[in-house]
Amino acid sequence: MTHPSDTGPAPVLALKGISRSFGAVRALRDVSLELFPGEVHALAGENGAGKSTLIKTLAGVHRPDAGQVLLDGAPVVFHGPGDARDAGIAVIYQEPTLFPDLSIAENIFMGRQPRRAFGRIDHRATYEATAALMKRLGVELDPDRPARGLSIADQQIVEIAKALSFDARVLIMDEPTAALTGSEVARLFGVVRTLRDQGAAVLFISHRLEEIFEISRRVTTLRDGAWISSEPLDGMTEDDLIRRMVGRDLDELYPKQDVSPGETALSVRRLTREGVFTDVSFDVRRGEIVGLAGLVGAGRTEVARAVFGIDRWDAGEVEVDGRKLTNGAPSTAMAAGLALVPEDRRAQGLVMDMSIERNIGLTGLRTTVRAGLMDRGAERSRALDWAVRLQVKYARIADTVDTLSGGNQQKVVLAKWLATAPKVLIVDEPTRGIDVGTKAEVHRLLSRLAADGVAVLMISSDLPEILGMADRVLVMHEGRLTAEIPRADATEEAVMAAATGRTAA
């Protein structure tokens, strides 16, 4: 746990004793970090540990109150993101912002396209420069293809290519894998390794610890804005890293209780939505946590949407507790005891500029009512009750949810649905993008709900989560259920085989 002062190449970019406060909040306190060429360095820490502030300091968005940024050993001051970019520092964000109607090549060379006579854009040169970048990254993407319709993974690769076109020597990747599937992550890592081998310094941020171990050589850990450690990952375990991040031993990440399942609560029969998913049948019994695994695009979320009534189905039927649900009617699904914690909490799970109280209250518009009017006392106590039960960290219940951290936002979504006392709870990527401490809390909550007799269907792209929490694993591939694996037989290999369609299971 010492500062890196190994021999070897000099750091291309370093932070020395950086502090940065926002009002009374000390976001960074005396943080140091060294990035070496040809090395992937991970940055670990819970939400609110100061990772974003550190990245923004490196990227020239924030200026430190104290401390130095050293470029090739010499102190520099970035007056804005442009300075950092000119110094060869590029940041790849979780959600790229490309112009959807422009081609990949145009996006990369936006505003600085090669020109021909009379200032006309030289399309051919732009195309070829882009093709060369793609080749250097070892990926196949047609430079003429419009950005619209590219997967997030491909969009990130375009952003990386753009960074390369600025001769970036330092690549900062802020949770690039959060929205990617397993195979997309593998491809992204291939690109990262290529860059590393070409001598780039990479700072990699991820909530998925196994990814940190897979791609990085060193890790710097932050906690509450303070530097905790910078050390090689060799010989460290995930538990070691978690301990540094949370400052204490974490309770088990997957606290699954043993439950003997009761009667069927959710029954899906031959459900089909043309061109999306076909002939999907399964049951979830009371007390069970059923994992629904598969690659992104396999149709898992789409099945959940149809079951809840957001989208219509073309054939089949859905029963909750023996009651047939109406096609395309979330309100009747809710009335039957179904709850859906959707995949995108910012767009679907929450009304971002409404208060915590009103967001939780939104599922109670039929229950916290007296004589046709809102019962404000009941609405508030219902919201407070559930916010406290789930230990949401907030200042005031009337604060808007966009003031909360991602983990706390997810707790509000859960609170909103648990307040309806659901018989069946569908959770879609329940722990995506939230820190490891909150993740364990969400898992404990799901386990306890199941033990209390709720039927839980858990969609997740996080395989350890599926394997750790599910009593049974259903696997989808290209719109069909391809496997049902009991907990005892569920291994990463078995699930991945079914998810990629390589199985006869």
Add this chain to the structure above:
Amino acid sequence: MADISLSRAIRWDTVVGALLVVVLLFSFGFVDGFGNALNLSFLIGNTLPIALIALPMTLLVVSGEIDLSVASTAGLSGAVMGALWNQGMTIEAIIPICLLLGVVCGLINGLLVTRLGLPSLAVTIGTLAAYRGIAQIVLGSDAVTDFPSRYLEFASGRIGDTSIPDAFLPFLALLAIAVVALHATPFGRSLFAIGASEEAARFAGVRVKRQKLLLFTLTGLMASLTGIFWALHYASARYDNATGLELSVVAAVLLGGIDFDGGKGTLGGAIAGVFLLGALQNVMSLQDVSAQSQIVVTGVLLVLSVLGPRVARQIAVARAGRRAAGSPPVSRTPAPTP
């Protein structure tokens, strides 16, 4: 810093309310002829049509939609009323028919928006022209003035020797209903949610399309009620009654702090906006400002009232961003599409 939007909305309401008081006090003190009973009854009477339509319009804008065809629906109702009266029907039979017509007009808007997914701005600009055109076909250039005196007196009369029009009391009842509906019922709650995030509302089980259809229908109904009132109040049913009224309604509602993007505002603010606009128009008339110039003022007010809260919010966000840790306000702005 938390809850910028709410505190901002409350402050905007208060600002408009205070502004209304200031304008009224100023006018009583310094504008000749403002304070006499006859002028005040003109003020209220002329503002009532705006206020009546502002009730459903507020709910509609809160839910993220708009209806620009209201004035044409009002005109069409008046025209049909005149035409049927000329045919010799009784007024008691005509009024329900006109109200039903308003319902149909609103329903058409609502179905086009909710079933075909068209933007309400475009749909209702279209029906603005269409409904007005039908009004002209129905009544031509006639003006029908000989409605029964009992009705004319109600629509233009005053309570005793006060300056309060008879029609003001029914309006207050409708206002009370609208306030309760928007601010105290599950229905109102769902409108704010729809306006702030339609998708999140749908995922919370809110029946978005049904609520919107209901709102458009109610708006049509209130517009036709206003058209009937207009024809009786001015004792003249013409095809071009209430032309341009939608401008005043939308300007007043936005002036009252209803966010054009939906999800924010209070009915109290909207009504304060209506009477502020009404008072300004009245004062301008007393000062012999031409009708054309008044329209210019209304238009400028509309732009300012869209601009005002937005600038105020950006200042608040910038201030909060400087104070708080984490994301600077720039991260809120999405990348522009070329």
